[in-house]
Amino acid sequence: MLSNYAFPHDDPFVLTRWHSFRRVARMWGWGAALGLAVIVLGGCTPRPDSLTVAMALLPGELASYREIVADFERDSGLRVVIVPQQYPDIRRALAAEAAAGKGTLDLVELDVYSLAPAAKQVSILDTANFAGEVGALEPETVRAGTIDGLRFLPHRVSWQALVYDHSVLGAPPATWADVLAIARAHPGKIGFKGALYEGLTCDVLPFVWSAGGTGAVLDDAGAHAAFRFFAELAPYVDPRSAVFKEATIAEAMARGELVMHLNWPFVMSLYASEDLAPERFRAAPLPNGPAGRATVLGGGYVAIPTNAPHRDDAVALVRFLLSKPTQERFARELGWFSARRDIPFGGGAPLLDGYAEMSREVRPRPERADYPEISRQWQRAFRRVVFDGVSPQQALDEGQATLDQAASARGAAG
Amino acid sequence: MKRRGIVLLAFAIAGVNLVPLWLVVKQALTPERESFAWPPTWVPHELTLSNFSGAAEAVPLAQGLGLSVGVAVATVISTLALSLPAAWLAARREEVGSRLDGVVVAARLFPTIAIAVPLAVIFVGLGLYNDSSGAGLWLAHTLLGVPFAFLILRAAFRGVPAELEDAAQLDGASPWMTFVRVSLPLVRPSLGAAAMLVFLVSWDEFAYALLLQVTHRTLPPLLFYLSAFGYPGLSSAVAVLMLVPAVVILLLLEPALRSGVLAGSGR
Amino acid sequence: MRAWFLAVPLVVYLAVFLVFPVGEAVRLAFTDSVSGTFPSLESFRTIADDGLFWRALRVNLALPLLAVALELVAGLGLALLFAERLPARRLLRAAVLLPFALPEIVFLTILRSILTPRGYLSGALVGLGAQPVDLLAPGTFASFVSVALVDAWRTTPLVFLILLGALVAIPGEIGQAARVDGASAWRRFWHVTLPLLRPAIVAAVLLRGLDALRIFAAPLVLTGVEGMPVLSTYAFHQWSDYGDDGAAAAASVVLAVVCVLASVPLLRRRITA
Known part of the structure; x- marks a missing residue:
């Protein structure tokens, strides 16, 4: 019998010969008592006059963010419990609370990409409460947050730039040709965020746009030009790009395993906190393609969940977060970009110059109902060309064919 | 010489x-920068305790610790409460025992992900998903703990001669009193070992913790995220916190492991 | 005496927490995640169209073979080593058990920083005048071996304990008789010790093999989902990167079926034993 093998000495008295048991039992008792004490202390649930907010903050950002929100706590007498998490996790928590019909979260931050699917799970904001804030924001960003009424307000906006190793490269590449030259000189040290997820699409679209493509179809001339460029780069791309995401690619660069990659502004604050920037790592605009340059609009929007326990207090917090002084501090202390028109990009921090320079080149993702499917096909096509050696023509044609097929299937079903 | 070799x-x-x-x-x-050094250093060049405070600033470490300890202690209690009576019965009635064995082994062998994904969906409906007190995670960890506790305790009860219990009952003790006064004290060492093992199972558990809790995290996912975000120093500080109970329990259990009683518990 | 009620709480608990999730997994897997129709094979079509799923399936079948083989060799070697007289025995044994005692996530994150191209291992190699190595490069055989090796390293102590228990249970006279007959050490091991260890080896292989089939944290932490995918991490990827509960459930149903098929020999042993 299995358990006989699992317990070769099926003899419980073996343990009774274990003389130190008394000591063990006592320690165990103390451990349990300590554990219970911790539960009692830790289990003290947030007081009723506290707000729970879930924000996509990085480990390095939490302390500064807390300090900024402390001003709100002082003025309002409310305590703000900040739960730092990643966007997909916040989305799950929000969806779970909506499904359960009860909630603990008073405010959530979501990425631009997930606003539409999350719309039903957050309340419609009363525009009268936010007249001043909405007036100061880029109208484009407000439009993105309006789905059957104003539901999301831009907490911060964000886009990618090129992060490069200044100590190795000296100057950043200005054109695609420069990128190729650097790749040849440093084989295996060019990285992409090539895991199968939305982040890869954010690395692909800038190149498609820079070659004149629309990003909504895989088979226009721009897409082909961009993917021919990827195919040329492929031999010099770090193979671990197949699994890199924002954080892992940043870590590989910190270890000196890469000389350049595309990333969001957080990585510059990360490197600064590790004394790796600006001496070593710097940010530069993305290189120019045949049709100029471009980068994807990203960022975090705040919203009040439908089951938020303290809605009015949450409204007050949103107004605080979007106010000019707070957004200025975000820019200065966290390096975040503001959607307010009265705040300069990057707060004048030289660390983020490369990002500020890209501010005029930011574009939203294709606004189409089947965008998630298009995004997946970009990801697949990139991986097939760069990691599997498939020709750009074939990868793009097959990707587009899959999209067309799905569209006609939907048409037939609808 | 061979022996020296x-x-x-x-x-x-x-x-x-x-x-x-x-x-x-x-x-x-050591400071974060030293962990990124190339070539890597094997002994600390610069000593600091700042990673511990840094980790507490970067992630909700105190809540994570409280949740980890709370879930683990609750799991120990619920696991033992479920396993003790069943293990006694299985030891006394072979025909019941072999059937129970099958159920328990099935629980031990079923893939975690195949339970965690649907359990998350079920918990969403019940309001137990991402529960701030970790109730859902506790229920899942109990499922993990039961096979260990059941097998250890059944083996222990088998070693208690049935005649002892019969004698106590002849002297007029109720079955309940017999269990509490005669059988239970004799298996106390195994009970202690099972409790410690189940505590460790819950304390180290990663997959359920990753899927069932998203904003109220226990220590293993917090450590995973700190490490994935490229903070070797901060994540190692959390790792040291996690190590302490694990190593203490290993040292305490070492004699039991040597005797082979816990072998095969394969967590 | 109606003592059976003592087992009721346990059986009810296990039934609720095994039967309900399994039922729900099947329902999710056979539900179209977009339209909500049931039954539908849409989720299985999604994963069958995904090259990553097939890679995950292949790796998931191959990885346990290598991992268990490594564990068996290492565990047997250690058991034979500890059957000898050793100084500082307790200390050595604690050191051997250590990888198993470290929380899995702690062991894996530190192993990742050892094996990364500019990690401690490459550092040591460069110090010895060799070239740095990348043992975690996605999709390579090296990373496959690395994942198996790391998992084997962590779980060898278990196999070691099972085999050591069986080894010390072998009566000393058997070995002595063989020695008197003039058998060489190798022949004694092959013809006397190994056959006596057979039941314990089979038990260890079955137990560990089934554990290795549902391996999750090691490939996830060391290589990421796409580097060396297995069914568990593939399901997690569908769940967390694409939010596709149906595809995640479909992949985990496939894994569950693989596990159930693999456990048939184990159950058969229980019946014949």
Whole structure:
């Protein structure tokens, strides 16, 4: 019998010969008592006059963010419990609370990409409460947050730039040709965020746009030009790009395993906190393609969940977060970009110059109902060309064919 | 000489096994920049305790610790409460025992992900998903703990002669009193071992913790995220916190492990 | 005496927490995640169209073979080593058990920083005048071996304990009789010790093999989902990167079926034993 093998000495008295048991039992008792004490202390649930907010903050950002929100706590007498998490996790928590019909979260931050699917799970904001804030924001960003009424307000906006190793490269590449030259000189040290997820699409679209493509179809001339460029780069791309995401690619660069990659502004604050920037790592605009340059609009929007326990207090917090002084501090202390028109990009921090320079080149993702499917096909096509050696023509044609097929299937079903 | 070779080999293996432990402690005690150094350093050049406070600033460490301990202690209690009576019965009635065995082994062998994904969906409906007190995670960890506790305790009860219990009952003790006064004290050592093992199972558990809790995290996912975000020092500081109970329990359980009683508990 | 009620709480608990999730997994897997129709094979079509799923399936079948083989050799070697007289025995044994005692996530994160191209291992190699190595490069055989090796390193202590228990249970006279007959050490091991260890070896292989089939944290932490995918991490990827509960459930149903098929020999042993 299995358990006989699992317990070769099926003899419980073996343990009774274990003389130190008394000591063990006592320690165990103390451990349990300590554990219970911790539960009692830790289990003290947030007081009723506290707000729970879930924000996509990085480990390095939490302390500064807390300090900024402390001003709100002082003025309002409310305590703000900040739960730092990643966007997909916040989305799950929000969806779970909506499904359960009860909630603990008073405010959530979501990425631009997930606003539409999350719309039903957050309340419609009363525009009268936010007249001043909405007036100061880029109208484009407000439009993105309006789905059957104003539901999301831009907490911060964000886009990618090129992060490069200044100590190795000296100057950043200005054109695609420069990128190729650097790749040849440093084989295996060019990285992409090539895991199968939305982040890869954010690395692909800038190149498609820079070659004149629309990003909504895989088979226009721009897409082909961009993917021919990827195919040329492929031999010099770090193979671990197949699994890199924002954080892992940043870590590989910190270890000196890469000389350049595309990333969001957080990585510059990360490197600064590790004394790796600006001496070593710097940010530069993305290189120019045949049709100029471009980068994807990203960022975090705040919203009040439908089951938020303290809605009015949450409204007050949103107004605080979007106010000019707070957004200025975000820019200065966290390096975040503001959607307010009265705040300069990057707060004048030289660390983020490369990002500020890209501010005029930011574009939203294709606004189409089947965008998630298009995004997946970009990801697949990139991986097939760069990691599997498939020709750009074939990868793009097959990707587009899959999209067309799905569209006609939907048409037939609808 | 052959014998010298064997002894050297044994020490070499032990030495290699100590390397990961040493590196965790080293990274926890040196500044972040040193952990990124190339070539890497094997002994700390600069000592600091700032990673511990840094980790507490970067992630909700105190809540994570409280949740980890709370879920683990609750899991120990619920697991033992479920396993004790069943294990006694299985030891006394072979025909019941072999059937229970089958159920328990099935629980032990079923893939975690195949339970965690649907359980998350079920918990969403019940309001137990991402529960701030970790109630859902506790229920899942109990499922993990039961096979260990059941098998250990059944083996222990088998070693208690049935005649002892019969004698007590002849003297007029109720079945309940017999269990509490006669059987239970005799299996106390195994009970302690099972409790510690189940505590560790819950304390180390990663997959359920990753899927069932998203904003109220226990220590293992917090450590995973700190590490994935490229903070070797901060994540090592959390690792040291996690190590302490694990190593203490290992040292306490070492005699029991040697006797083979816990072998096969394969967590 | 109606003592059976003592087992009721346990059985009810296990039934609720095994039967309900399994039922729900099947329902999710056969539900179209977009339209909500049931039954539908849409989720299985999604994963069958995904090259990553097939890679995950292949790796998931191959990885346990290598991992268990490594564990068996290492565990047997260690057991034979510890059957000898050794100085500082307790200390050595604690050191051997250590990888198993470290929380899995702690062991894996530190192993990742050892094996990364500019990690401690490459550092040591460069110090010895060799070239740095990348043992975690996605999709390579090296990373496959690395994942198996790391998992084997962590779980060898278990196999070691099972085999050591069986080894010390072998009566000393058997070995002595063989020695008197003039058998060489190798022949004694092959013809006397190994056959006596057979039941314990089979038990260890079955137990560990089934554990290795549902391996999750090691490939996830060391290589990421796409580097060396297995069914568990593939399901997690569908769940967390694409939010596709149906595809995640479909992949985990496939894994569950693989596990159930693999456990048939184990159950058969229980019946014949």
